[in-house]
Amino acid sequence: MEAMTDTQGAEPTGRSARKHQDILAAATEVFLQKGYLGASMDEIAARAAVSKQTVYKHFADKEALFNAIVLGTIDRVTVGIDQAPTRHDPDPADLETRLRAQARALIASIMQPDVLQVRRLIIAEAARFPELGTTWYETGFQRGLASLASFLGDLAEQDSLTIDDPAVAANHLAGLVLWVPVNRAMFCGKHDCFTKKELNDFADGGVDTFLAAYGVKAGGRQRR
């Protein structure tokens, strides 16, 4: 965090933190519009309404800025998934409510406009920056799935779900809920193309099918 230290020693932390966020937001926009190669620190500074020196005070170079955007977004998404309402409810009575709350938190985390922007940026630059894309996949995408798997594994231990492999079940729940809305957002270039109710409907519909396949009440899972 040394790069964040105010070398002039005068600016209050709150203002420096705000500038830090302004630079990250401006850089995300410029990267998306110009691509990583076409983006310049000059333009990012202008967009953030700070001097180029201030940008470099916060981030050593363009790559450090790109990394900070990606890693910060991973944190926000995984916190959103981990902290779903009722996730840590010890009472397994209302399985459907708990699953819906988890699925709604999942889709709400990923469908945040700025998260979708970063997702698009990583996909756009993955051929040039395979390490960064792999970091996103392993510490973001897979961490989210692991968090879901842990939740589903707990429900299976409580005899609420019939699950052989929580990791596979987590992949399936995520796919049921996210496939259509995330792809529509990625392809159509709009990041606010669904209402909250529409997102909840995707979550609930995915949970219905998940419960029909994995729910104990639905007769258990008919593995072949």
Added chain:
Amino acid sequence: MEAMTDTQGAEPTGRSARKHQDILAAATEVFLQKGYLGASMDEIAARAAVSKQTVYKHFADKEALFNAIVLGTIDRVTVGIDQAPTRHDPDPADLETRLRAQARALIASIMQPDVLQVRRLIIAEAARFPELGTTWYETGFQRGLASLASFLGDLAEQDSLTIDDPAVAANHLAGLVLWVPVNRAMFCGKHDCFTKKELNDFADGGVDTFLAAYGVKAGGRQRR
């Protein structure tokens, strides 16, 4: 198709068609490496080992070339989905075999390296070319889902599956099968990161869960 006509009237159609494909392949690579804005017709011509005049003989401008790449890819993917083995088999006896063949055709179509490249390109450029991304979504992504829905609707009519809404069931089958492999390919920047067996395993695992939820034998669908 006027732009494809050989104005010199000497070149054989086969050679012209081959050049057409070479230009499309070269342009896809250059667009991915440089982004649409950074790509030049000069570089595309050099990569395709043809003259710039030849490029313009086949494609009026850079945008026409980009459009041709996208639309050509849509055709290939949807043909792959529509022509799955056993899809048009009138005998519903082996439901699981038919669903697996369809799911394997779906994943094989989308996970072709050059299809993944075009998918990445559209996502990268969607903010700049929302019309093109929307065309891909509507005539590619949704057409694929509609084709799946038609197949699933037929199976429901044969009493092999319990499906209220074939469109929702198609979304769910696609998500179950594709969520993890497509995202891994998109983020990691590698287009050949799975073996055929691994892809078939994603297809089969998705079909198992789909059948557990929607299969008549599995007790039918327990809608709440």
